[in-house]
Amino acid sequence: MARIRLSGERIRGELVRKIEELSGQNLLACNQCGKCSAGCPAAAVMDLLPNQVIRYAQFGLEEVLAANSIWVCAACQTCYARCPHGVDLPRVMEALRVIALEQQGDRLRPQELDPQKVAELPQLAVVGGFRKFTMMGG
Amino acid sequence: MAIPYYPGCTLSTRGRGYDASGRAVAKALGLELQELQDWNCCGATFPLSMDNLLAMAGPARVLAGARAQGERVATLCAICYNVLKRTNHFLQGDAEKRERINHFIEAQYAGDLRVQHFLEVLRDELGFQALRQRVEEAREATGRSLEGLKVAPYYGCLLLRPQKELQLDDAEDPHILEDLLQALGCQPVDFSHRVECCGSYLLVTSAELAADMSFGVLQSAARSAADLLVTACPLCQYNLDYRQAEMARQHPGFQPLPVLYFTQLMGLALGLDATDWGWELHHVDPRPVLTEHGYGQVFGVRRSEFGGGPQRTPNSEP
Amino acid sequence: MTEELVPVFIMGKRYDVPSSLTIMKAMEYAGYQLVRGVGCRGGFCGACATVYRLQGDDTLYFGLACQTVVQPNMYLTQIPFFPAQRAEYDISTLQPRPERLFSLYPELLRCLGCGTCTKACPQELDVKGYMAAAMRGDIARVADLSFDCIMCGLCAARCPVGEAQYNIAILCRRLYGRYLAPRSQHLEDRLAEIRAGQFNQALEELKSLSLDELKARYKARQIEPE
Numbered sequence: 001m002a003r004i005r006l007s008g009e010r011i012r013g014e015l016v017r018k019i020e021e022l023s024g025q026n027l028l029a030c031n032q033c034g035k036c037s038a039g040c041p042a043a044a045v046m047d048l049l050p051n052q053v054i055r056y057a058q059f060g061l062e063e064v065l066a067a068n069s070i071w072v073c074a075a076c077q078t079c080y081a082r083c084p085h086g087v088d089l090p091r092v093m094e095a096l097r098v099i100a101l102e103q104q105g106d107r108l109r110p111q112e113l114d115p116q117k118v119a120e121l122p123q124l125a126v127v128g129g130f131r132k133f134t135m136m137g138g
Numbered sequence: 139m140a141i142p143y144y145p146g147c148t149l150s151t152r153g154r155g156y157d158a159s160g161r162a163v164a165k166a167l168g169l170e171l172q173e174l175q176d177w178n179c180c181g182a183t184f185p186l187s188m189d190n191l192l193a194m195a196g197p198a199r200v201l202a203g204a205r206a207q208g209e210r211v212a213t214l215c216a217i218c219y220n221v222l223k224r225t226n227h228f229l230q231g232d233a234e235k236r237e238r239i240n241h242f243i244e245a246q247y248a249g250d251l252r253v254q255h256f257l258e259v260l261r262d263e264l265g266f267q268a269l270r271q272r273v274e275e276a277r278e279a280t281g282r283s284l285e286g287l288k289v290a291p292y293y294g295c296l297l298l299r300p301q302k303e304l305q306l307d308d309a310e311d312p313h314i315l316e317d318l319l320q321a322l323g324c325q326p327v328d329f330s331h332r333v334e335c336c337g338s339y340l341l342v343t344s345a346e347l348a349a350d351m352s353f354g355v356l357q358s359a360a361r362s363a364a365d366l367l368v369t370a371c372p373l374c375q376y377n378l379d380y381r382q383a384e385m386a387r388q389h390p391g392f393q394p395l396p397v398l399y400f401t402q403l404m405g406l407a408l409g410l411d412a413t414d415w416g417w418e419l420h421h422v423d424p425r426p427v428l429t430e431h432g433y434g435q436v437f438g439v440r441r442s443e444f445g446g447g448p449q450r451t452p453n454s455e456p
Numbered sequence: 457m458t459e460e461l462v463p464v465f466i467m468g469k470r471y472d473v474p475s476s477l478t479i480m481k482a483m484e485y486a487g488y489q490l491v492r493g494v495g496c497r498g499g500f501c502g503a504c505a506t507v508y509r510l511q512g513d514d515t516l517y518f519g520l521a522c523q524t525v526v527q528p529n530m531y532l533t534q535i536p537f538f539p540a541q542r543a544e545y546d547i548s549t550l551q552p553r554p555e556r557l558f559s560l561y562p563e564l565l566r567c568l569g570c571g572t573c574t575k576a577c578p579q580e581l582d583v584k585g586y587m588a589a590a591m592r593g594d595i596a597r598v599a600d601l602s603f604d605c606i607m608c609g610l611c612a613a614r615c616p617v618g619e620a621q622y623n624i625a626i627l628c629r630r631l632y633g634r635y636l637a638p639r640s641q642h643l644e645d646r647l648a649e650i651r652a653g654q655f656n657q658a659l660e661e662l663k664s665l666s667l668d669e670l671k672a673r674y675k676a677r678q679i680e681p682e
């Protein structure tokens with residue numbers, strides 16, 4: 001694992017401020033107990049476990065925006081249901097998605113969807129996908 | 139009693155059987171679901187970013203429209219329920235943002251609508267005791283019953299969470315579906331994954347991951363020896379049902395599990411005509427397990443018209 | 457008598473034009489020669505979509521240049537064309553099913569239901585309403601709600617997620633017309649009569665008339681009351 005450099009500047013920096021503003025959450029309310037990661041149904045395939053995501057967010061580390069974790073989170077709310085400090089991690093994940101989408105662009109393009117697949121899918125799946133993986137939906 | 143009803147988009151296509159069986163069941167129980175006039179998509183996800191008011195315009199308009207037609211609205215779709223109820227909760231709690239949204243959608247919604255899931259109506263207004271009575275009557279009239287059928291009650295996520303806002307049942311240890319199944323004469327089985335996620339919309343971007351998540355749910359239900367699984371969500375139904383043929387190929391010994399809407403099972407228990415309840419959209423044929431209970435003939439589709447998925451018990455039908 | 461002149465701002469430049477003119481005539485009065493952004497001049501073709509604001513009013517207004525009379529201190533520009541996704545299809549091989557809408561226009565499922573399109577429609581159509589119907593696959597409802605669409609494109613111009621509402625709507629009207637609309641029995645009957653030669657004699661008679669006689673007949677023809 002690459003070495004991570006922490007600094008007070010980053011901890012009080014723009015990224016932390018933006019995540020807190022978009023999520024409405026106090027990131028420092030998390031004390032890293034790890035219940036979110038224990039219960040997350042997608043944790044097995046995440047680059048960063050849910051508790052690591054929030055740790056990176058607390059420290060204002062941009063690397064969190066490159067983790068696949070924010071894209072495999074299905075906003076199932078299990079972590080939020082179990083957090084002893086009431087941290088709404090799904091909102092933190094969403095804030096990170098919004099910031100990442102602004103920087104990296106849409107991750108789901110209508111023209112790249114397989115027409116056969118779209119015809120087969122329940123509308124809910126596609127609507128939900130657009131809301132989570134493109135700008136404006138968020 | 140007529141109940142204002144918001145079907146949601148998927149209930150007119152893939153989830154058609156949920157809509158049809160839900161309406162039929164409601165009508166039989168004297169709770170007619172009356173579709174709202176003029177409604178739009180709820181958005182399928184509740185916007186979780188604090189500044190995303192635009193995504194709330196759609197669901198807010200549904201709520202405003204429903205309020206103009208009555209004091210409550212009920213849904214069958216767990217996702218629509220979640221989005222509408224959370225949006226309502228948001229609008230109730232933030233008068234300033236409510237006014238901004240009202241201004242944008244040209245409405246005067248005060249946040250005073252009740253959003254219900256049909257399960258709540260059954261539990262709180264009809265009562266499961268009364269339902270049980272009706273099921274008994276149907277059993278006497280038809281000679282059929284679901285007695286002994288082992289059913290996995292699958293909640294998934296959005297019917298329950300976040301509990302603070304939805305307040306339908308305990309988010310970690312719910313029992314509304316178990317209570318319903320008992321009223322139907324079935325035997326609800328306990329299984330570890332009943333409140334786990336099916337993969338939801340990840341189906342679109344990470345289909346393999348969604349399939350793994352669904353597989354976990356199905357395996358868990360299978361370990362509890364369930365004959366079939368019921369859900370209250372058309373996306374869960376699809377995720378759990380559509381890949382079972384492939385799962386059977388990938389995992390030797392995998393026993394396909396029919397995935398029904400709870401309303402379909404209710405309708406059977408109430409002895410209703412189930413012919414047109416979208417059975418052709420199901421991949422796994424539920425008839426082999428239901429035939430034992432005398433319900434094999436009520437589906438109105440031939441085997442070849444099922445969605446092409448595997449059957450639970452091979453060679454049970456010519 | 458000279459007509460009162462009012463100031464209008466066309467693409468930011470001030471012109472004083474007679475107050476009774478439509479936007480289109482005002483533009484021509486001001487010296488613009490319209491090649492694009494003009495068509496039937498009767499409010500049907502949808503070529504002259506125009507957006508405008510009025511001084512001191514924060515509302516953005518929409519109208520057809522050929523139908524909208526100028527107002528003092530109107531700031532306007534035409535949007536004669538707005539690029540939008542258009543699917544290619546052969547209507548004769550399509551099925552009038554919801555899945556076809558979703559596979560030809562997957563972006564339909566991006567609609568936010570925000571209603572910005574409805575506010576922009578110069579035909580006062582419920583655009584968001586027909587988009588909502590399209591999202592649930594109700595082709596007949598889309599056809600009905602969008603019947604008066606003139607394809608001006610203002611809805612697409614205003615959509616925050618880049619929908620091509622008007623192209624989705626015309627697909628639905630085509631599917632409706634081709635597959636869903638009830639067949640008209642009296643039309644079928646009349647076609648059968650024509651094929652059976654019932655009108656041959658009347659046609660022959662018309663063909664034998666002189667131009668003046670034809671004109672007289674035309675002027676005297678029966679017209680359905682409006």
